[in-house]
Amino acid sequence: MIRLEKRPEPSQAWTYVTPLLAVLATMIAGGMLFAILGKDPFVAIRTIFWDPLFNEQFAAFSRPQLLVKAGPLILIAIGLSLGFRAGIWNIGAEGQYIIGALCGAGVALAFYPLEAVFIFPLMILAGALGGWAWAMIPGLLKTQFNTNEILVSLLLVYVAEQLMASMALGLLRNPDGGGFPGSRNLGDYPAASNEELIAGTGMHWGVVAAFIAVIFAYILLNRHRMGYNIRLAGQAPRAARFAGVNATRLVLFCLGLSGALAGLAGLFEVAGPAGQITIDFNVGYGFTAIIVAFLGRLHPVGILFAGLLMALTYIGGELAQFMLGLPAAAIQAFQGMLLFFLLAGDVLTNYRIRIGRAEVA
Amino acid sequence: MTAPLLSIENVTKAYPGVVANSDVSFEITPGEVHALLGENGAGKSTLVKMIYGLVRPDSGAMRLNGGPFAPPTPNAARQAGIAMVFQHFSLFEALDVAENVALGMENPPRPRDLARRIREVSETYGLPLDPARRVGDLSAGERQRVEIIRCLLQDPKLLIMDEPTSVLTPQEVDILFQTLRKLSAEGTAILYISHKLEEIRALCDAATILRRGEVVATCDPREKSARELAELMVGATLAVPNRGGAVPGDVRLEVSGLTVAPANRFGTGLRDVAFEVRRGEVFGVGGVAGNGQEDLLAALSGEITAAPEAIRLDGVAVGHLGPNKRRSLGILAAPEERLGHAAAPDMSLIENALLTGEIREGLGRRGFLNWPAARRFADRIIEGFDVRTPGPAHAARSLSGGNLQKFVIGREILQRPDVLIVNQPTWGVDAAAAAAIRQALLNLAIEGAAIVVISQDLDEILEISDRFAALNEGRLTPPRPTQGLTMEEIGLMMGGAHDMEVAHVAE
Numbered sequence: 001m002i003r004l005e006k007r008p009e010p011s012q013a014w015t016y017v018t019p020l021l022a023v024l025a026t027m028i029a030g031g032m033l034f035a036i037l038g039k040d041p042f043v044a045i046r047t048i049f050w051d052p053l054f055n056e057q058f059a060a061f062s063r064p065q066l067l068v069k070a071g072p073l074i075l076i077a078i079g080l081s082l083g084f085r086a087g088i089w090n091i092g093a094e095g096q097y098i099i100g101a102l103c104g105a106g107v108a109l110a111f112y113p114l115e116a117v118f119i120f121p122l123m124i125l126a127g128a129l130g131g132w133a134w135a136m137i138p139g140l141l142k143t144q145f146n147t148n149e150i151l152v153s154l155l156l157v158y159v160a161e162q163l164m165a166s167m168a169l170g171l172l173r174n175p176d177g178g179g180f181p182g183s184r185n186l187g188d189y190p191a192a193s194n195e196e197l198i199a200g201t202g203m204h205w206g207v208v209a210a211f212i213a214v215i216f217a218y219i220l221l222n223r224h225r226m227g228y229n230i231r232l233a234g235q236a237p238r239a240a241r242f243a244g245v246n247a248t249r250l251v252l253f254c255l256g257l258s259g260a261l262a263g264l265a266g267l268f269e270v271a272g273p274a275g276q277i278t279i280d281f282n283v284g285y286g287f288t289a290i291i292v293a294f295l296g297r298l299h300p301v302g303i304l305f306a307g308l309l310m311a312l313t314y315i316g317g318e319l320a321q322f323m324l325g326l327p328a329a330a331i332q333a334f335q336g337m338l339l340f341f342l343l344a345g346d347v348l349t350n351y352r353i354r355i356g357r358a359e360v361a
Numbered sequence: 362m363t364a365p366l367l368s369i370e371n372v373t374k375a376y377p378g379v380v381a382n383s384d385v386s387f388e389i390t391p392g393e394v395h396a397l398l399g400e401n402g403a404g405k406s407t408l409v410k411m412i413y414g415l416v417r418p419d420s421g422a423m424r425l426n427g428g429p430f431a432p433p434t435p436n437a438a439r440q441a442g443i444a445m446v447f448q449h450f451s452l453f454e455a456l457d458v459a460e461n462v463a464l465g466m467e468n469p470p471r472p473r474d475l476a477r478r479i480r481e482v483s484e485t486y487g488l489p490l491d492p493a494r495r496v497g498d499l500s501a502g503e504r505q506r507v508e509i510i511r512c513l514l515q516d517p518k519l520l521i522m523d524e525p526t527s528v529l530t531p532q533e534v535d536i537l538f539q540t541l542r543k544l545s546a547e548g549t550a551i552l553y554i555s556h557k558l559e560e561i562r563a564l565c566d567a568a569t570i571l572r573r574g575e576v577v578a579t580c581d582p583r584e585k586s587a588r589e590l591a592e593l594m595v596g597a598t599l600a601v602p603n604r605g606g607a608v609p610g611d612v613r614l615e616v617s618g619l620t621v622a623p624a625n626r627f628g629t630g631l632r633d634v635a636f637e638v639r640r641g642e643v644f645g646v647g648g649v650a651g652n653g654q655e656d657l658l659a660a661l662s663g664e665i666t667a668a669p670e671a672i673r674l675d676g677v678a679v680g681h682l683g684p685n686k687r688r689s690l691g692i693l694a695a696p697e698e699r700l701g702h703a704a705a706p707d708m709s710l711i712e713n714a715l716l717t718g719e720i721r722e723g724l725g726r727r728g729f730l731n732w733p734a735a736r737r738f739a740d741r742i743i744e745g746f747d748v749r750t751p752g753p754a755h756a757a758r759s760l761s762g763g764n765l766q767k768f769v770i771g772r773e774i775l776q777r778p779d780v781l782i783v784n785q786p787t788w789g790v791d792a793a794a795a796a797a798i799r800q801a802l803l804n805l806a807i808e809g810a811a812i813v814v815i816s817q818d819l820d821e822i823l824e825i826s827d828r829f830a831a832l833n834e835g836r837l838t839p840p841r842p843t844q845g846l847t848m849e850e851i852g853l854m855m856g857g858a859h860d861m862e863v864a865h866v867a868e
Contacts, residue, residue, distance in 0.1 A: 008759040010707065225728045228715065236705040241664050242696060243716045244685035 004351040011349050015297065018345035022295075023309070025341040030334040039324050047323055048316030048334070062315050064202030068273050069314055071207035072097070072265035074307035076289035078213040079258030081298040082220070086230040087237070088254045092138065092153030093262040094286025095160035096131035100263020101270035102167055103130030105183055105277050108192035109172055112184065119191040123267060124205075131263015132256050134160065139255035143248045149255065157286070165279045172277050183277040186270065194272035206268025210307070213261060217300040230254065262286060288314075291339050313338070364427065366391045366550050367412070367519055372421030374407055380574050381407035384421070387569040387579060389519065394541065394551045396561040396582060398594055399571035400791040405554050408571070409521050412552070413445045414438035439467070444512035445521040450504050454497035458507050461496055465511045482513050486540045501649055502533035509540070520544065521552045526560060527817070528650055531852035538564055556594070556792075558587040559820070572596050595792045609827065610640035613811035614661075614692075614780045615673040619680070621660050629653040629835040631660060636830060636840050638780070638811035643802065645826030645843060646815040648855055653835040654815050655697065658784045661813065662694035663687040674780060689720050691779030695769050697788065697815075699762065703769040706758035710750065713757050714739035714772060721776040738775070746771030747797065763790040770798050774805055781805060784815040799825050819851060831855040 027049075031041030052062040076093045083090050090096075104127035111119050138152035172183040186192045197203045221227035233240040233250055241247070265285065274281055292310050296303030317331035365388035374382045382404045389395045399405050410416040412423065414432030423430045425441055432438035435445075452461050459476050463469035470478065476492040483490045488506045496504060505525060512520055522541075526534045541551055541564065555561055561568060561582045568582040570593045578593045585593075615637045623630035631653050638644040648654060659665040661672065662684055669678035674690055682690070696702040704713045715735045719725045724735045739753035746767040750760055757765055770786055786802065787795035803825055806812050815832075816822050822829060823843055830840040833856035841854075 009756040223729055223732075225719065225725055225730060228712070228730060232705055232708070232716070235707050236701045238698070238702040239705045239716060242662065242684060242694075242702055244663070244683050244688070246683075 002353060002355050004347065005354045006351055014349045018348060019295070019297070019302070019342060022338060022341035022345050026334065026338045029337050029341070033330060033333060034326065037326065037330060039326060044320055044324060044326065047320045048313060051319055052312060052315040058319060060200075062319065064196070064200060065315050066308065066311050067202035067207045068204070069311035070307040071204070071210045072269055072285045073289050073292045073310055074210040074303055075206065075213055075265040075268075076258075076262045076286055077292040077296065077303045077307060078210070078217045078300060079261030080289055081293040081296070081300070081303055082217060082230055083254035083258050084293055085221075085234045085298050086250055086254050087234045088251055089150045090135060090138070090153050090255055090258045091150050091290065092135070092155075092157045092286070093258060093289055094282055094284065095153070095157035096134045096259040096262035097266035097269075097286045098157075098160040098164050098282050099134040099266070100127040100131035101266030101281060102164060102172070102277065103127055103263070104267030105172060105186065105270045108186055108189065108271065109184060111191070112189060115191045117191075120194070120271075123192060123271060124264065127263045127267025128260040129263070131266065132260040134263070135255045135259020136252070139252045143251050149251075153255075161282065164277065164281060168277050168279050168281070174276075181279055185275045187275040192271055194268050196272075204268065204272045206265060206272060209264055209268065214300045214304050221300065226253070262289075291335070294339060295342055310335070363390045365389060365424075366426060367430070368424045369408070369412075370422045370424065372408070372411065372418045372423065374411065374416065374418050382411075382418070383574045385571070385574070385576050387576065389550045389552060391518070391550050392545050392548045393567060394545050394553055394565045396565035396568035397552060397554045397571065398556065398558075398561060398568050398590065400556060400594055403571040403594075404574040405571055406523070409445065409523065409552065409554060412438065412519075413443060413521060436467075439515060442516075442518035443521065444515055444517035444519070446505065446508045446512055446523065446525060448524040448527065450508055452496045452504055452507060455495070457493055457495050458490060458499075459492040461507055462492075462511045462514065466514065478514060479510055482510050486513065486543055487536060488540055501528035501651070502530065502536075505529070505537070513544075517549060519550045519552060521554070523554045524556075525553075526555070526557060530649055530855045531819070531848045534560070557820070558590045561590070562587060570594055591792055609642040610809070611675075612637045613640050613675055614638040614813070615676075616661075617671060619660060619667055619671040621656050621665050621667060623656070629656065631656050632835045634835075634837040636837060638813060640809050640811055641806050642828065643806050643812045643814060643826045644840065645822035645829045646813060646832055646837070647817070647819055647822050647829060647851065648832035650817055652832045654784055654817075654832060656835065657815060657832065658694055658696055658782055661692065661782045662696070663692070685720060688717065692782070693717065693773040693776055693778035693780070694782040695773050695784065695786065697784035699765045699769055700758060704757040704765060707756050709756055710743070710748075710753040710768060711736050711739045713768070714742060714753070716772075718772060718776060742768055742771040742775055745775060746801070747794075763794045766790050767794055767798065770801065774801055778805070778810055780811045780813070782813040782815070785817065786814060787816075787818065787821060795821075819848070829854075
């Protein structure tokens with residue numbers, strides 16, 4: 001009989017090994033899934049993980065996409081991970097991402113067609129503030145009325161989507177767009193455009209912000225009392241109260257920061273890769289970032305790698321869809337497996353497997 | 362000499378990394394009250410779990426009435442006439458006494474008959490208990506009676522009692538002992554597990570003393586002094602705490618009209634608590650568990666805030682300040698619950714040193730943490746308080762309870778508090794470490810601190826405190842000097858005279 005025995009301390013080695021094991025297990029189980037669907041599993045896995053980066057035919061297009069897609073994922077996931085560590089569950093980053101984009105684009109369009117250096121910094125500020133304000137709604141409701149931030153933040157995603165649709169059709173609609181829904185394209189407005197910084201790399205200001213966020217979060221968690229309080233509140237709430245951690249301030253800080261980062265991600269997206277506010281502007285970065293945060297062990301450096309890996313499966317998944325005709329659902333299942341195996345592997349960090357006769361104790 | 366009821370022969374049981382019982386042998390005769398004495402982790406629990414069918418020995422044998430005895434399940438043990446009252450009760454608060462008793466029986470009789478039998482047994486053995494009362498309304502002592510009666514209804518030949526007095530007032534202990542003596546007179550053997558030496562000397566006919574899983578002595582406890590028993594149990598000579606004889610000085614901590622709402626539905630809160638503690642004084646707060654001890658600690662540490670004037674430090678109102686402001690003024694605290702309250706289980710000892718030490722030890726600057734300094738502080742605690750650990754980078758939960766307790770107490774004492782509040786400072790700590798902790802508290806008092814010791818261990822309070830008061834349902838009795846207090850007076854202060862008027866064993 002197999003049973004689990006709690007380790008006296010979490011195993012350091014397994015913390016690092018389980019993500020690799022999870023990727024491996026996902027490849028095996030995913031390969032089986034693709035085989036059942038009648039595709040060659042080896043070709044499918046190669047198409048997802050290898051071709052986007054190294055296939056001569058596609059790499060020129062898909063390699064820059066890696067950073068374009070990983071940037072917002074990392075930026076959002078870093079913010080979420082701080083809250084998750086403290087036991088504060090912001091599930092509504094998608095909504096904060098939308099509001100950040102709306103606010104940033106709103107500032108840009110208000111100044112159109114003025115060319116001035118202050119416009120882009122002002123947009124960044126507006127994007128962060130928008131996301132922050134949207135996250136403050138569940139934050140204040142939680143601290144004042146003890147509502148559940150999971151529900152409130154999630155439901156506000158749908159409010160944000162409706163708001164965005166109304167903006168795309170109304171206030172922010174391109175007056176020269178011939179009645180089509182959607183705002184002006186910020187790519188055609190140099191003062192507001194978030195352009196690729198180094199041609200052919202996909203590197204834009206949002207990616208820079210993501211890297212800065214990784215460094216910032218690392219320092220916060222490891223060198224600052226606030227990061228210490230975040231970890232303490234998540235692990236031992238009573239000990240946190242004993243240590244004098246102000247729970248209200250912590251909730252507002254974590255929700256506010258994750259909202260601001262999600263808002264920034266939205267702003268950089270609308271000013272760069274997306275270019276304009278449309279009805280279907282958001283593509284789920286805010287939700288995928290939750291997976292990225294956990295895949296990265298809620299650790300800043302882990303999230304950096306997890307964001308890149310997740311972006312890779314997105315790009316590779318799309319490639320597999322049109323090269324091999326794999327259904328989109330199979331790709332989603334594949335990504336789900338990754339999270340599943342990772343969380344399952346987590347057990348090994350805290351428990352060791354013993355094989356032997358069970359004993360009632 | 363009569364034939365033994367139960368004999369344990371060379372029983373050994375090992376767990377990964379630790380031998381819980383090594384070659385243990387002893388015998389219990391019918392009607393004998395046999396003590397199993399040992400420190401935490403000496404192997405008492407493992408041994409009785411084997412007798413009760415919860416654990417199987419690796420080697421060795423047990424005999425019951427001469428025949429081989431190896432119960433595979435607790436059920437089999439019960440059918441063989443073994444009953445056990447656990448330290449932690451397994452009762453449903455929402456059900457009444459009779460229903461709870463019925464739940465623990467193999468073939469419960471009809472409710473009406475059961476209620477009658479409960480009344481009979483409770484009268485016969487002097488355990489007053491109304492079968493129709495809801496368990497949620499009962500005191501800890503009364504709950505224990507439910508467990509005992511549940512056992513007695515099975516007419517056991519051997520009754521195992523695991524640390525039965527830890528939740529009782531002195532009066533309730535007296536009632537329990539009368540019951541146990543009557544049972545013993547009727548021929549029921551009792552295996553009594555405890556580390557409280559005076560109780561064992563008062564009650565038991567024989568004692569088997571365990572240390573690190575081995576039997577180190579078998580003796581008649583009535584012929585030994587408590588000190589001799591303790592030294593057998595610990596395996597070393599124990600230092601008598603040195604009171605130092607400091608004369609209390611000015612009032613440092615003044616509490617008046619402290620009222621706190623209960624933290625949750627089952628909490629008690631505090632009602633109009635008032636006391637003062639002087640420089641160099643140790644103030645002991647007794648009481649049965651769950652009468653507001655945790656609330657008192659939280660209110661004094663600042664986890665719960667109150668009116669400013671309710672708490673004064675050296676005359677300054679501090680009742681409205683949070684934990685860190687109070688720390689910087691010199692009020693430190695060590696809560697009862699080590700893992701999760703006093704320390705974060707998964708954090709290293711370095712991080713746990715920082716938990717309360719940042720301000721007074723200067724372990725941070727403008728929010729940025731100084732890890733080398735925190736590590737040095739953790740090293741000082743480990744060295745100064747003999748914390749057994751491979752190193753400060755290990756997680757708090759990897760330490761044994763006693764070692765972690767030494768770390769927690771040491772962390773606060775090394776910060777040189779003006780006022781220190783501790784709840785259950787030696788709970789679950791071995792005797793040598795407990796003596797060291799008590800001595801450290803006394804030394805701190807000699808240096809001029811005011812100390813509040815909240816404890817359910819009356820011997821401890823009597824040993825180290827200068828004045829004593831008891832908490833009862835959130836109220837604090839007027840303090841009295843400890844010297845000259847009798848156990849009976851203390852019991853009355855604890856308000857523990859539950860059902861005293863009917864507590865007469867039927868002769």
